[in-house]
Each structure stands twice: as structure tokens, then as C-alpha cells.
Amino acid sequence: MNKFILATVIATLSTSVFAEPKNVKIRDVYVDQHVSVPIKVKQCYDVEVPMYETYEKKGSAAEAITGGIIGGAVGNQFGSGSGNDIMTVLGVIIGLNSADKEITRQSGYRVEKRCYESNRYKNETINVYSHSVMTFYENGKKYEVEFQK
Numbered sequence: 594m595n596k597f598i599l600a601t602v603i604a605t606l607s608t609s610v611f612a613e614p615k616n617v618k619i620r621d622v623y624v625d626q627h628v629s630v631p632i633k634v635k636q637c638y639d640v641e642v643p644m645y646e647t648y649e650k651k652g653s654a655a656e657a658i659t660g661g662i663i664g665g666a667v668g669n670q671f672g673s674g675s676g677n678d679i680m681t682v683l684g685v686i687i688g689l690n691s692a693d694k695e696i697t698r699q700s701g702y703r704v705e706k707r708c709y710e711s712n713r714y715k716n717e718t719i720n721v722y723s724h725s726v727m728t729f730y731e732n733g734k735k736y737e738v739e740f741q742k
Contacts, residue, residue, distance in 0.1 A: 616729060616730050617727065617728070617729040618727070618728045618729070619725055619726070619727045619728075620725065620726055620728075621722060621724075621725050621742075622722075622723045622724050622725065622726060623720045623721060623722055623723060624720070624721060624723045625718050625719070625720055626718070626719055626720075626721045627716060627717070627718050628716075628717055628718075628719060629714040629715070629716055629717075630714065630715050630716075630717050631712045631713070631714055632712070632713050632714070632715055633710050633711075633712060634710065634711055634712070634713050635708055635709075635710050636708065636709060636710075636711060637706050637707065637708040638706070638707055638708075639704050639705070639706055639707075640704070640705050640706075640707050641702040641703070641704055642702060642703055642704075642705050643699050643701075643702055644699070644700050644701050644702060644703055645697055645698065645699055645700060646697070646698060646700040647695060647696065647697045648695075648696055649694070649695050649696075650694045650695075650696050660687075661685045661686075662685075664683075664684035664685050664686070664687045665681050665682075665684045665685040666684070667684050668680040668681045668682070668683050668684020668685065668687075669681040669684065722742070724739050724740065724741055725739070725740055725741070725742055726738070726739050727740065
């Protein structure tokens with residue numbers, strides 16, 4: 594007999610546990626969130642850039658003769674016999690050519706535009722999902738359950 598009463602109590606309690614709730618409502622909850630949104634900004638400025646020119650300067654006769662004499666004197670210090678003569682002539686030739694020079698000099702400036710990108714940040718408020726709330730009534734009592742989708 595005790596088993597019968599226990600089974601009846603369990604059956605009665607379980608029907609209320611497994612009964613389908615009525616008036617179920619689910620609502621999503623959103624919250625405002627402040628974010629910094631990057632914005633690319635292009636900035637440009639002008640720069641003066643030097644310009645160069647190269648030209649050949651012909652040496653004067655005096656410079657060529659002076660270079661030939663010095664080159665011959667230096668070349669004469671090397672070699673012996675006919676080698677000495679060859680080195681002297683080679684020194685004279687190099688000395689004569691040293692009067693001519695290639696010169697590079699700054700001739701002016703030109704303006705160039707230089708640009709770069711940088712990030713700026715804009716503060717915005719966006720509405721984002723936080724959680725959901727399920728509300729239902731069971732036996733006249735209100736229940737609320739929070740959950741994430």
C-alpha cells in the first residue's frame with residue numbers, strides 16, 4: 594500500500610514538472626557599447642628636394658702642364674731601365690688628364706608632394722546583443738530565465 598501512495602505522489606508531482614508552461618515570452622536585451630572606430634586619413638605636404646647637375650670642366654693648359662710635370666716626376670720614381678721610362682710617360686699622361694674634371698653641383702630645388710596615411714579614431718555608440726530573457730507563468734507564479742543565444 595505504501596508503494597501505491599508513493600507512486601501516486603510521484604506521478605502527481607511529475608505531471609506538474611513536465612506540464613507545458615503557458616504564456617511563454619522571449620525578449621532579447623541589447624545594451625549600448627562605446628567603441629572607437631579607426632578612420633584612415635591621408636595627409637600630404639610639399640618638400641623641397643635638391644637637384645644636381647654634372648658637367649665636365651676642361652682644365653686650362655697651365656693645369657694640364659702642371660699635372661703632366663707632377664705625374665712624370667712621380668712616375669719616374671718607379672721601375673728601372675726601360676720600365677722607368679714607361680712609368681714616367683704613363684705618369685705624364687695621367688697628370689695631363691687630371692686637369693679635366695667631372696663636377697657635380699647643386700643646381701636648385703624642385704617641390705615634391707609627400708603623402709602618408711595615418712589612423713584617426715571616431716567614438717561611436719552601437720547597440721549590441723547582451724542576452725535573452727524567457728518569461729513564463731506556472732501555477733500562477735512568474736518565472737524568468739536569462740540565457741545567451
